[in-house]
Amino acid sequence: MPSLSSRMGRQVPELPEVESSRRYLEEPLVGRSVTGVAVGRARMIRHQAIPVDFTSRLLGRKLMAVDRKGKYLLLRFDADMTLVMHLGMSGRLQLALPGEECAPHSNVVIGFDDEIELRLVDPRTFGFAVAVTPEELAVHSVARLGPDALNALPRTSAFRTALRERTAPIKSLLLDQRIIAGLGNIYADEVLFRARVHGSRPGGSLNGEEVRRVRAAIGPVLKAGLRAGGTSLDDLAYLLPDGRAGEYLQRLRVYGRSGLPCRSCGTPIERMVLGQRSHFFCRTCQPPFRPR
DNA sequence: CCTCCATCCTGTGGGC
């Protein structure tokens, strides 16, 4: 079992990290125009139907707004051009001066006004960037996202409808971005712990009260993560790898804590695999079977 | 449509 510190050595970007990135980019970049584009690894724009379009579509475009939906960033440019970015497993965004040395794996670099650069750093290249027209955006996976977990959380009744009849584990359904957009493996486990629901429970087996608890846990868990990101956002150290690991370590209740005592009841946290992903839980606080 | 599973990729650390 890898140690907690190794597991958390590089934070996987989830909704709070993406929202922090959105805020980080907004003020310095909105109103500026693209003066240069460099793609260091073609794989990063693999979703671009015509690769050469990535550069030509962005050059000269003025940034109007920086939006987010789920874990996707949407940079809205004039002429109806949208730059869709996803940080994948290991991506992060940096702002830098043009002369500054690039961090390793700075795979996509976009220059604004010849004064500031947006760099997408992503060693594992699970992330991507793509420049799309409104027509292309409408059929992009971002268009199939469910409501945003932070800004548009569905009511309990709608959430319960979405889970009705579903036999897949609730943990897997929380990770399904078409139902709710923004939860990843870490926060899904934290949400389930807070809701006192075991991740292996079939989605349709949750009663109304349990669905209500799961829904109610999403906001506080994400906002706690956002506060952690927001706090250290002031510190440029945030931009370096591992800069925030410590902050998260203290916050997590179950993720990565197998063998350690539950912060609520002391029972050792356990790990199992659900949908090919780790699920961490407390079997006392989150009974695997619904109590009668 | 739903569920399950393989695939992409590379830094990291555990084991030998």
Place this chain on the structure above:
DNA sequence: TGCCCACAGGATGGAG
């Protein structure tokens, strides 16, 4: 000390 290998995970796409 150094090498090897398993592991981590978000999204996608195919099979059943």
